[in-house]
Amino acid sequence: MAFLWGNIGAGMASIMFVYTIFKDHIPQSLSTYLEKYAKKLVRFLSPYIEITFHEFNGESYYGRSEVFTAIQTYLSSKASTRASRFKADFMMKSKSLMLSMDDYEEVPDVFNGVKVWWVLEAKVLQARNRGYNQDSMEKRYFKLSFHKHYRELIAGSYIDHVMKEGKAVTVKNRQRKLYSNNPCKDGYYWKAWSHVYFEHPATFDTLAMESKKKEEIMNDLKKFSEAKEYYAKIGKPWKRGYLLYGPPGTGKSTMIAAMANFLNYDVYDLELTTVKNNRELRNLLIETSSKSVIVIEDIDCSLDLTGQRKKKSKKKKDEEENDESENESTSSKVTLSGLLNFIDGLWSASGGERIIVFTTNHVEKLDPALIRRGRMDKHIEMSYCGFESFKVLAKNYLDIDSHELFAEVGSLLAETNMTPADVAENIMPKSDEEDTESCLKNLIEALIEKARKKAEEEARLKAEKEEKEKKKCAHDDTNAAGSMKENGCSTLYYVS
Numbered sequence: 001m002a003f004l005w006g007n008i009g010a011g012m013a014s015i016m017f018v019y020t021i022f023k024d025h026i027p028q029s030l031s032t033y034l035e036k037y038a039k040k041l042v043r044f045l046s047p048y049i050e051i052t053f054h055e056f057n058g059e060s061y062y063g064r065s066e067v068f069t070a071i072q073t074y075l076s077s078k079a080s081t082r083a084s085r086f087k088a089d090f091m092m093k094s095k096s097l098m099l100s101m102d103d104y105e106e107v108p109d110v111f112n113g114v115k116v117w118w119v120l121e122a123k124v125l126q127a128r129n130r131g132y133n134q135d136s137m138e139k140r141y142f143k144l145s146f147h148k149h150y151r152e153l154i155a156g157s158y159i160d161h162v163m164k165e166g167k168a169v170t171v172k173n174r175q176r177k178l179y180s181n182n183p184c185k186d187g188y189y190w191k192a193w194s195h196v197y198f199e200h201p202a203t204f205d206t207l208a209m210e211s212k213k214k215e216e217i218m219n220d221l222k223k224f225s226e227a228k229e230y231y232a233k234i235g236k237p238w239k240r241g242y243l244l245y246g247p248p249g250t251g252k253s254t255m256i257a258a259m260a261n262f263l264n265y266d267v268y269d270l271e272l273t274t275v276k277n278n279r280e281l282r283n284l285l286i287e288t289s290s291k292s293v294i295v296i297e298d299i300d301c302s303l304d305l306t307g308q309r310k311k312k313s314k315k316k317k318d319e320e321e322n323d324e325s326e327n328e329s330t331s332s333k334v335t336l337s338g339l340l341n342f343i344d345g346l347w348s349a350s351g352g353e354r355i356i357v358f359t360t361n362h363v364e365k366l367d368p369a370l371i372r373r374g375r376m377d378k379h380i381e382m383s384y385c386g387f388e389s390f391k392v393l394a395k396n397y398l399d400i401d402s403h404e405l406f407a408e409v410g411s412l413l414a415e416t417n418m419t420p421a422d423v424a425e426n427i428m429p430k431s432d433e434e435d436t437e438s439c440l441k442n443l444i445e446a447l448i449e450k451a452r453k454k455a456e457e458e459a460r461l462k463a464e465k466e467e468k469e470k471k472k473c474a475h476d477d478t479n480a481a482g483s484m485k486e487n488g489c490s491t492l493y494y495v496s
């Protein structure tokens with residue numbers, strides 16, 4: 001683009017050339033001075049304007065600037081037709097190559113007939129000398145150049161256009177991610193979450209659950225995802241809490257995957273036991289992106305949160321405040337109030353739609369404050385496999401809608417508590433020889449066996465109870481006899 005300057009550019013180039021030859025003979029201070037003013041002069045004479053967009057601009061400690069990311073995505077769609085050097089990434093979702101501009105590669109673009117130039121540059125900064133550890137850092141930025149004449153058009157409408165297009169391309173190419181809270185290094189920067197691509201196959205179609213309940217949940221999720229204006233109107237953060245509770249193997253984790261697939265959201269799997277304190281929890285929340293499901297599994301086991309709020313002594317409160325300030329001990333010190341703040345979205349100032357899901361096997365153990373409506377807006381019980389759920393599993397695993405053995409399975413399921421995980425395990429063909437009928441027979445056998453064990457257990461408990469009652473009666477008789485003697489009503493006196 002410099003050659004467009006014509007004579008001015010050529011003149012400046014000659015001066016710079018002469019300067020480089022004699023540079024070594026000029027004192028250092030004068031050379032710096034000359035360089036500084038030469039650059040100013042160039043800028044003053046240039047008919048072009050440059051705007052830079054830095055990758056990390058202090059918006060957040062860990063995060064990349066959203067503007068930088070949107071520009072990068074926008075340019076990757078341009079770069080593939082207009083640049084000659086590319087960096088290639090394999091897009092898992094579309095199973096295709098995604099090309100993006102390489103460093104220092106210039107990509108031209110035209111907006112309303114006006115030409116602009118983009119280039120990705122980097123500055124290497126020497127980090128502060130910390131004893132033996134002297135790292136250097138690279139700061140990347142996009143530089144946009146255009147003619148002064150179009151300042152308003154480019155700085156206004158064009159940048160808006162780039163942001164919009166960039167975000168639209170991101171949504172289209174979005175490879176959803178499953179994040180976990182293990183910090184990882186991305187170039188020179190630490191990120192609070194590391195991720196893998198999220199490719200769980202569960203959907204609401206494959207989820208074994210009564211259809212009415214399923215539909216209700218799907219409608220709830222859909223309504224939530226379309227309610228941006230509504231949440232803004234009522235002045236609440238755009239988030240919704242779900243509590244999934246029920247015995248192991250009833251599909252709580254499967255339901256979370258189905259929810260994320262249904263909404264096309266990322267999943268943040270938050271392992272609370274590794275979070276050091278409330279401050280770290282807050283940072284983790286800030287680093288979550290919009291359109292995400294934040295999951296805390298087995299909330300009752302994660303931390304000793306139950307009743308902590310009620311029991312908290314003055315000493316504990318002081319400790320918690322210290323923890324908030326500087327003390328970063330290794331053991332987890334997330335408190336119930338820290339978690340409540342987390343859920344209330346007090347720190348999710350960055351906005352955007354988020355779903356929070358807790359799972360537990362023991363809902364009765366949780367502090368009511370944690371699961372009250374408004375925090376956990378919807379409580380969903382995941383229960384044992386009924387006939388309707390079985391039919392979904394039979395369709396998933398055996399590809400059948402009906403069978404003469406269905407009636408028997410149905411009546412056995414009504415009498416026996418078997419989880420969908422166990423039903424699935426029993427009907428899954430174990431070899432090529434196993435046909436549909438033998439798979440269903442396996443399930444029937446397992447159900448009969450379970451019913452037999454249940455009956456045995458019930459009989460054992462009944463016998464135990466009767467035995468206890470007998471003993472209690474004998475004890476009561478003894479006491480009664482003792483008291484009669486005391487009252488002079490009996491000649492016998494029993495010692496119990």
Ligand SMILES: Nc1ncnc2c1ncn2[C@@H]1O[C@H](COP(=O)(O)OP(=O)(O)OP(=O)(O)O)[C@@H](O)[C@H]1O
Nearest residue numbers: 206207208247248249250251252253254420421424
């Ligand atoms: N409702 C269900 N629909 C379809 N598949 C299910 C369902 N419940 C369980 N399964 C099957 O059983 C396996 C275990 O289920 P899942 O991990 O979702 O149970 P969970 O309720 O999360 O158990 P836990 O309380 O132990 O975490 C799943 O991989 C899935 O194949």
Ligand SMILES: [Mg+2]
Nearest residue numbers: 252253297359
């Ligand atoms: Mg689970």
